Amino acid sequence: MLITLVVANQKGGVGKTTTALNLAASLSAASRKVLLVDLDSQGNSTTGIGKEKRKENNSLIDVLVKNDGLLNLVIEETRYKFDLIPASSDLISAEIELSSLKNPTAILRSKLLQVASKYDYIVIDCPPSLGMLSVSALRAASKVLIPLQCEYYSLEGLAAMNKTIKEINEATGESIEIDGILRTMYDSRIRLSREVSKELEEHFSEKLCDTVIPRNVKLAEAPSFGMPALYYEPEAKGTLAYLALAGEIINKFENNQVAI
Numbered sequence: 001m002l003i004t005l006v007v008a009n010q011k012g013g014v015g016k017t018t019t020a021l022n023l024a025a026s027l028s029a030a031s032r033k034v035l036l037v038d039l040d041s042q043g044n045s046t047t048g049i050g051k052e053k054r055k056e057n058n059s060l061i062d063v064l065v066k067n068d069g070l071l072n073l074v075i076e077e078t079r080y081k082f083d084l085i086p087a088s089s090d091l092i093s094a095e096i097e098l099s100s101l102k103n104p105t106a107i108l109r110s111k112l113l114q115v116a117s118k119y120d121y122i123v124i125d126c127p128p129s130l131g132m133l134s135v136s137a138l139r140a141a142s143k144v145l146i147p148l149q150c151e152y153y154s155l156e157g158l159a160a161m162n163k164t165i166k167e168i169n170e171a172t173g174e175s176i177e178i179d180g181i182l183r184t185m186y187d188s189r190i191r192l193s194r195e196v197s198k199e200l201e202e203h204f205s206e207k208l209c210d211t212v213i214p215r216n217v218k219l220a221e222a223p224s225f226g227m228p229a230l231y232y233e234p235e236a237k238g239t240l241a242y243l244a245l246a247g248e249i250i251n252k253f254e255n256n257q258v259a260i
């Protein structure tokens, strides 16, 4: 059964894209059929695996606004064994394009259902805001993953995220919740990181992913070669951490799936 894994955080630079694309690679290395959806107009997930952003015609916005099918947006990604719906620059104007539609943030989910039978996982990389696209992704999610750096403001960000999800639930009748909190760019030499990590363990033990993603330069370098880290440096600590995270997700989420 399909698991739609949404990687979200309203803050930029916390490791959403790195997590989304390396998870897509790691889950497909574990023989899962994966579609990566790049919802960020910056298109870092798209270029990070060596693809180009789509031009404005025939973009995801067109598919959401018109009656077009989603399937013809999918690039069959034979090189890294997972498929991609690339970003396009017009994602930036999603608010304007979608605002005149009825129940606009429910459309993405219904479109994704068109391709659901092809995949075990749809991994969605969200933009760094909680605008219409992120809300659409959250409404399509079976599991919500929040990457965060172990910094002072991360906990505040997490509280804000929780509040927004509550508001979305109240407005839409959904029951979205955070399913995984992922510590990214972790550096155990930094005292504040250790302290914030400890605090997360105390307050969010259930939701906190056991896997911690270390700060690892190979993860930062790989996208400039258009590769997931698994193909750039398979033995790197960061690569192994994302493989471990995929294993954790498979163990935790595949055993308690709810139909979307």
Ligand SMILES: Nc1ncnc2c1ncn2[C@@H]1O[C@H](COP(=O)(O)OP(=O)(O)O)[C@@H](O)[C@H]1O
Pocket (backbone or CB within 6 Å): 011, 012, 013, 014, 015, 016, 017, 018, 019, 044, 128, 184, 185, 186, 213, 214, 215, 216, 217, 219, 220, 221, 238
């Ligand atoms: N674990 C990590 N170790 C080192 N650099 C990282 C790590 N995770 C992300 N980065 C780098 O940090 C920056 C922000 O990460 P990114 O995944 O693009 O965040 P977001 O999508 O949330 O904006 C990028 O330059 C990325 O390469």
Ligand SMILES: [Mg+2]
Pocket (backbone or CB within 6 Å): 016, 017, 018, 040, 044, 126
């Ligand atoms: Mg990003």
